[in-house]
Amino acid sequence: MITLTINGKEIQVPKGTMVLDACQQAGADIPTLCYDPDLRLAGSCRMCVVEAKGRPNLMAACVSPAENGMVIETESPDVVESRKIILELLLARHKLECHTCERDGSCKLQDYCYRYGVTDSRYLNEMPHFSKEDPNPFIKRDYDKCIMCTKCVRVCEEITGAQAINVEDRGHHAKISTVFDGKLADSTCVFCGQCVMVCPVGALTSKVSAGKGRSYQTQSVLTTCTYCGTGCTFELNVKDDHVVGVTSVRDSELSPVNKGALCVKGRFGWDFIESEDRLTTPLIKENGELRPASWDEALDFAANKIKEIKAKNGPDALALFSSARATNEENYLAQKLFRAAIGTNNVDHCARL
Amino acid sequence: MADYKDIIASCKDQKGGIIEAFHALQQEFNYIPREALTEAARVFGISEAQAYGVATFYSYLSVEKRGKYIIRMCESAPCHVAGADELLKAIEKELSIKVGETTSDGKFTLELTECVGQCQATPVITINSEPLFNVTAEVLPQVLSAYK
Amino acid sequence: MAEEMRVLLEYADKINPEIADEYVKIGGYVGLEKARKMDPNDLIQEVRSSGLRGRGGAGFNAGMKWSFVPKNAEIKYVVCNLDEGEPGTYKDRIICEKNAQALLEGMAICGAAIDSNQGYIYCRGEYPFIVKLLKNAIKSAKELGALGDFNIEVRMGAGAYVCGEETALIESIEGHRGEPRFKPPFPGVAGLWGVPTVVNNVETFACLPSILTNGAAWFAGIGAAKYPGTKVLTLTGDTNNPTYFEVPTDYILRDVIYKLGGGVKGGKKLKAVQVGGTSGAFIPESNLDTPIDFDSMGAIGAALGSGAVFVMDETRDIVDIVSRISKFFEHESCGKCNPCREGTFRCREIMEKINSGKATQKDIDNILLLSRVMKKAALCGLGQAAPIPIESTIKHFADEYARKIV
Ligand SMILES: Cc1cc2nc3c(=O)[nH]c(=O)nc-3n(C[C@H](O)[C@H](O)[C@H](O)COP(=O)(O)O)c2cc1C
Ligand code: SF4
Ligand code: SF4
Ligand code: SF4
Numbered sequence: 001m002i003t004l005t006i007n008g009k010e011i012q013v014p015k016g017t018m019v020l021d022a023c024q025q026a027g028a029d030i031p032t033l034c035y036d037p038d039l040r041l042a043g044s045c046r047m048c049v050v051e052a053k054g055r056p057n058l059m060a061a062c063v064s065p066a067e068n069g070m071v072i073e074t075e076s077p078d079v080v081e082s083r084k085i086i087l088e089l090l091l092a093r094h095k096l097e098c099h100t101c102e103r104d105g106s107c108k109l110q111d112y113c114y115r116y117g118v119t120d121s122r123y124l125n126e127m128p129h130f131s132k133e134d135p136n137p138f139i140k141r142d143y144d145k146c147i148m149c150t151k152c153v154r155v156c157e158e159i160t161g162a163q164a165i166n167v168e169d170r171g172h173h174a175k176i177s178t179v180f181d182g183k184l185a186d187s188t189c190v191f192c193g194q195c196v197m198v199c200p201v202g203a204l205t206s207k208v209s210a211g212k213g214r215s216y217q218t219q220s221v222l223t224t225c226t227y228c229g230t231g232c233t234f235e236l237n238v239k240d241d242h243v244v245g246v247t248s249v250r251d252s253e254l255s256p257v258n259k260g261a262l263c264v265k266g267r268f269g270w271d272f273i274e275s276e277d278r279l280t281t282p283l284i285k286e287n288g289e290l291r292p293a294s295w296d297e298a299l300d301f302a303a304n305k306i307k308e309i310k311a312k313n314g315p316d317a318l319a320l321f322s323s324a325r326a327t328n329e330e331n332y333l334a335q336k337l338f339r340a341a342i343g344t345n346n347v348d349h350c351a352r353l
Numbered sequence: 354m355a356d357y358k359d360i361i362a363s364c365k366d367q368k369g370g371i372i373e374a375f376h377a378l379q380q381e382f383n384y385i386p387r388e389a390l391t392e393a394a395r396v397f398g399i400s401e402a403q404a405y406g407v408a409t410f411y412s413y414l415s416v417e418k419r420g421k422y423i424i425r426m427c428e429s430a431p432c433h434v435a436g437a438d439e440l441l442k443a444i445e446k447e448l449s450i451k452v453g454e455t456t457s458d459g460k461f462t463l464e465l466t467e468c469v470g471q472c473q474a475t476p477v478i479t480i481n482s483e484p485l486f487n488v489t490a491e492v493l494p495q496v497l498s499a500y501k
Numbered sequence: 502m503a504e505e506m507r508v509l510l511e512y513a514d515k516i517n518p519e520i521a522d523e524y525v526k527i528g529g530y531v532g533l534e535k536a537r538k539m540d541p542n543d544l545i546q547e548v549r550s551s552g553l554r555g556r557g558g559a560g561f562n563a564g565m566k567w568s569f570v571p572k573n574a575e576i577k578y579v580v581c582n583l584d585e586g587e588p589g590t591y592k593d594r595i596i597c598e599k600n601a602q603a604l605l606e607g608m609a610i611c612g613a614a615i616d617s618n619q620g621y622i623y624c625r626g627e628y629p630f631i632v633k634l635l636k637n638a639i640k641s642a643k644e645l646g647a648l649g650d651f652n653i654e655v656r657m658g659a660g661a662y663v664c665g666e667e668t669a670l671i672e673s674i675e676g677h678r679g680e681p682r683f684k685p686p687f688p689g690v691a692g693l694w695g696v697p698t699v700v701n702n703v704e705t706f707a708c709l710p711s712i713l714t715n716g717a718a719w720f721a722g723i724g725a726a727k728y729p730g731t732k733v734l735t736l737t738g739d740t741n742n743p744t745y746f747e748v749p750t751d752y753i754l755r756d757v758i759y760k761l762g763g764g765v766k767g768g769k770k771l772k773a774v775q776v777g778g779t780s781g782a783f784i785p786e787s788n789l790d791t792p793i794d795f796d797s798m799g800a801i802g803a804a805l806g807s808g809a810v811f812v813m814d815e816t817r818d819i820v821d822i823v824s825r826i827s828k829f830f831e832h833e834s835c836g837k838c839n840p841c842r843e844g845t846f847r848c849r850e851i852m853e854k855i856n857s858g859k860a861t862q863k864d865i866d867n868i869l870l871l872s873r874v875m876k877k878a879a880l881c882g883l884g885q886a887a888p889i890p891i892e893s894t895i896k897h898f899a900d901e902y903a904r905k906i907v
């Protein structure tokens with residue numbers, strides 16, 4: 001264990017602990033923009049700078065290992081001045097339109113400007129333009145709101161593995177782009193939306209949820225994705241009894257299976273819930289026409305048919321083909337039904353294809 | 354013209370050597386053609402987005418077509434005080450192009466550069482990386498005429 | 502004292518740097534032979550006690566740097582920094598052109614000290630002819646057997662000043678965007694491809710053969726006590742003698758300008774001198790009687806840096822020059838961290854505004870505030886140093902600014 005002093009408070013942490021974690025343990029809330037516990041460290045936004053006694057420069061808490069005897073101030077005048085100026089520099093390149101922004105109320109830039117009383121930027125002059133239309137159905141890329149934290153690049157590389165995006169150019173011309181600055185659809189992007197999940201501001205947002213309600217207008221309902229047996233956890237965002245979006249749950253206790261990561265269906269495919277085309281009752285085909293039926297009727301109908309076929313042609317005339325949308329437990333029961341009750345090994349599953 | 358695949362293959366034994374491959378490609382084409390970038394990414398085992406990020410980071414690499422001769426005008430402080438601004442204007446006038454452009458015959462592309470390490474003879478321009486010393490507006494036409 | 506003292510450049514133009522044999526004839530590769538016979542710890546101690554400090558700008562004791570390399574690591578690398586991007590600097594090119602074999606020998610000495618048999622030279626993309634020279638020099642040394650089992654590969658940069666920063670340089674050799682890494686870990690522990698790596702400047706390596714040949718005490722006795730040895734300087738701007746010199750490190754700046762440089766061009770008066778390249782402070786006439794060594798320069802708020810000496814005569818427009826310099830940093834910022842990516846951009850904007858006569862005192866206050874934050878909070882030395890020319894000129898040449906603001 002090593003001992004260090006943070007804002008006058010002495011704390012002990014194991015060797016190898018980062019200053020950021022030590023500060024959090026000491027009850028100091030450190031603002032971060034580029035830090036993400038699940039991603040490779042960047043140390044680039046410099047929002048997390050703190051002052052360590054005896055060092056000429058401020059240190060970025062997220063990438064600095066705590067050392068024995070360190071004396072750290074997390075809100076000293078130098079620290080606050082630096083954070084304010086960094087926020088002003090970000091504002092100077094930012095298309096500030098919180099009134100219509102999807103992330104109003106859940107935006108780190110907004111939160112930190114509020115926290116440090118940064119109302120406008122003394123460095124506002126030439127406004128760079130990075131945004132370009134990307135006509136995909138899922139993700140709005142508005143890089144005029146990008147703060148270059150590169151979390152999207154890292155998550156795409158390290159968690160999704162798609163490596164669809166990267167930083168292009170350098171200096172203040174640097175921006176996030178696909179190869180040859182093209183459309184996501186023409187890249188290796190799989191539209192998992194992990195980049196949307198990690199974006200701390202309104203640069204990457206869901207087109208499917210656009211205009212349907214912001215975080216403070218919706219309720220969150222913890223649930224499990226119905227699309228496949230993986231059983232990813234997420235929250236449905238519900239407004240006036242309508243589902244308007246999906247938010248990742250990154251807490252691994254709540255979301256042990258996927259830790260927030262989702263696929264395109266789970267993240268963007270929830271609009272089936274209120275689809276006109278959605279089946280709401282079982283259907284039975286009579287004379288070539290489908291007609292609605294009750295569950296009892298439909299199940300009886302199916303059971304009788306199965307019995308009939310088995311009696312006439314033997315159990316191997318039947319086969320089970322089960323769905324990835326069913327859970328593992330349901331799949332287990334289904335194959336059990338076919339093997340034990342019906343007596344055939346003709347069992348297959350769509351995930352095998 | 355050499356095939357871009359052969360050029361890239363000749364660098365593949367250099368670990369992490371995609372920048373070497375880009376140099377070799379530019380030696381032949383003066384820029385990095387799109388299909389060559391894709392191939393280089395494959396050979397060096399990185400994504401295309403990463404290869405593109407590298408190619409656009411370095412100011413000597415270009416993913417856009419350029420002329421046969423790339424003129425770079427040094428504008429760092431020692432060349433600046435030696436009259437780089439006036440020389441730049443003279444080059445632009447002589448070739449009727451602005452910085453970043455290529456002459457209509459595809460011969461010259463004009464770029465700016467920072468110090469090229471030849472500050473004993475300012476102002477300096479380089480043409481396809483060959484440094485030319487103490488260049489003035491007066492000698493410019495003669496200097497350029499050597500490039501056919 | 503107005504004489505050069507040539508150690509690295511003693512045989513300049515007298516031997517062909519590409520031919521190892523010629524170097525051997527003037528006593529080359531004797532230092533390496535000696536180093537190889539020494540216990541690595543003694544070798545590191547010898548270099549350490551010579552007082553040799555990095556010539557790339559940071560002035561870190563070379564032997565000390567090597568001593569941080571873990572002994573038990575299986576693979577280690579020796580990397581030579583030949584990025585030389587600091588405007589006004591071309592001394593590493595000169596060292597290669599005049600005495601490339603000394604660089605190779607120095608790298609091999611480092612290899613013997615840290616038990617590495619693989620070296621890399623990262624040469625800036627602006628020097629393709631030096632790449633060629635070095636490849637020939639390496640071939641010749643290998644053929645002669647002078648380097649033993651120590652191998653050296655030359656890699657080329659592609660126009661990025663930031664790649665002179667050691668971790669960005671490593672990223673670049675690995676084939677990545679040249680963005681600096683955060684430190685720690687330092688390269689000595691986790692560098693190229695994650696293994697222990699010593700990065701030294703060309704001139705630092707080139708000092709080593711003579712240290713080994715003549716002994717640490719000999720080297721420690723040259724020049725300034727705390728930063729011993731010689732330093733190669735390159736003189737630019739309004740000087741009568743725009744060339745390179747090698748001087749002992751206690752050489753006085755005034756003598757560089759007036760004795761070696763033959764004074765200010767056209768007999769004009771001196772206004773300012775910037776030492777160490779474009780990231781250095783502007784030094785007013787009143788501080789000229791300072792020795793050029795690392796610590797003396799530091800004491801007047803300047804830096805020896807790369808050893809570039811940029812002379813500006815009385816007619817020069819300081820604000821215009823600083824404005825140009827601010828564009829350099831805007832162009833060279835890698836864009837990774839916020840203070841530098843956005844800060845260098847805004848510094849250039851404000852400097853141009855001042856230069857065009859449209860700025861007010863408020864702009865000066867704003868740029869000073871920004872400078873302070875960049876120095877404290879930027880990730881690497883580029884962003885931390887970018888404001889130095891601005892701050893130092895606002896301090897020493899306030900009336901030049903006052904004249905331009907409304
Ligand atoms: C922006 C920046 C540029 C640098 N450029 C160079 C360079 O061109 N050459 C060099 O030797 N060191 C350069 N350095 C210093 C290196 O990071 C490193 O300290 C040096 O190579 C170590 O070698 P030395 O100890 O022998 O000086 C630069 C540092 C920074 C922050
Ligand atoms: S990204 Fe944040 S700061 Fe920017 S407009 Fe949206 S809510 Fe406002
Ligand atoms: S949606 Fe997924 S694959 Fe596409 S860019 Fe974002 S993280 Fe990468
Ligand atoms: S798009 Fe979002 S996640 Fe990506 S760099 Fe910009 S702010 Fe960060």
Ligand code: SF4
Nearest residue numbers: 835837838841881884
């Ligand atoms: S200080 Fe500048 S050059 Fe260094 S990491 Fe930050 S942006 Fe890049």
Ligand code: FES
Nearest residue numbers: 043045046048062
């Ligand atoms: S959160 Fe630490 S540098 Fe970004």
Ligand code: FES
Nearest residue numbers: 427432468469472
């Ligand atoms: S300043 Fe132009 S070559 Fe060095």
